[in-house]
Amino acid sequence: MEDQIKDFLHYLIVERRLAENTIVSYERDLREYHKYIFNVEKITSFKEITRIHILHFLKYLNERGKSAKTLARQIASIRSFHQFLLREQITSQDPTVHIETPQQHKTLPKVLNISEVEALLEAPKDDTIFGIRDKAMLELLYATGIRVSELISLNIHDVHITMGFVRCIGKGNKERIIPLGATAARAISSYLENGRPLLLKQNKSEALFLNHHGNRMTRQGFWKNLKKLTALANIQKDLTPHTLRHSFATHLLENGADIRAVQEMLGHADISTTQIYTHVTKARLKDVYNLYHPRA
Structure with missing residues (x-):
């Protein structure tokens, strides 16, 4: 059974x-599934597994307080x-x-308003190599909406400052080209000239972004x-590594951007994933209305 899980993971890679x-997510889910099937259901071959066994496993997860989102992910992995x-x-x-x-309750992503974004982008001090690097990373995240995993995977040749775009490899190894704004381009140029050479030693x-050892920045280090x-x-x-990505999408839509263009920049395969940001903007409009309308 272990070998078959390894074969499946090899197939995914x-x-x-x-x-x-x-x-990593698939492996974690399937290890937990295998552990339950083997230890609780006493099954030694995947040929023996029936729908009832899987339902028992899902009940086991539910009783331990796992969310609908976690259960949905587990089902997807097992399927x-x-x-x-x-x-x-x-x-x-x-x-x-x-x-x-199971149906999932869609929660609206947390986003920063414009003044909060500006405060965050101004927080790194540009008189240190780490401040120069962190400012470049934050400016790039907000300018492009890329995921943190995509950010730390960038290499030097992926950023084309003069031509104003970033080449990004996203989920499913799919490439996308994203425009790069002038402010982010200046921050990256400053980092390449005054920060990265000192970090590289x-x-x-x-790797575009380096840690203090001169190695590629990790997700944990960024967080x-x-x-x-x-x-x-x-x-x-309460910020998450995705907060600037959510803010990027929301602010674009609030200012009239076409949802298909936003979908392409975010790298969403399905537009329904992008549409959650339209709900965020509608919720904000309601807040503004309630705050300022005399008869709200």
């Missing part, structure tokens, strides 16, 4: 070419895995066929810096 974070086993003729049936995905690296900068900017909201 080599043939599906999924992002590393996605592979993909069993479809793989069926295609490879390891099993003769797919036990997930009649299992429904004697190392050799194609740690973001929390410090949020405190410096005196922002009371």
Whole structure:
């Protein structure tokens, strides 16, 4: 059973070419699934698994307080895995066929208003190499709406300052080209001239953003810096690494951007994912109306 999970993960890496974070998520879900099936249901082969066993596992997760979102992700992972086993003729049936995905309550993403964005972007001090780097990273995030995982994966040749665009490899190894604003371009130029060479030291690296060891910046390192900068900017909201991405999309739509263009820049495969930002803008309009209309 362990070998079949490894084969599936290898298939996701080599043939599906999924992002590393996605592979890690699949592996975590399937390890938990296998552990339950083996230890609780006493099953030693995926051929023996039925719909009832999977429902027992989902009930087990639900009783431990797992959210509908987590359950939906688990079902997606298990379904993909069993479809793989069926295609490879390891099993003769797919036990997930009649299992429904639980409906998820869509929560609106947290976004910063314009003044909060400006405060955050001004928080890094440009008199240190780390401040120059952090400012370039934040300006690039807000200018392009790319994911943090995409940001730290950028190499030097992916940013074309003179031509004003960034080349980004997103989920599913899909390439997209995103316009780069003048402010972000200046911040990146300053970093390339005054920050990166000092961080690189004697190392050799194609990575655009480096840590204090001269190696590629990690997601954890960025997240740690973001929390410090949020405190410096005196922002009371609970930020996540995706907050600037959400703010990028919301501010574009608030100012009349075409939703299809925003979808393309964000790299969403389905426009319904992008449409959640229209709900955010509508919610803001309602707040403005209630605040300023004399008969609200």
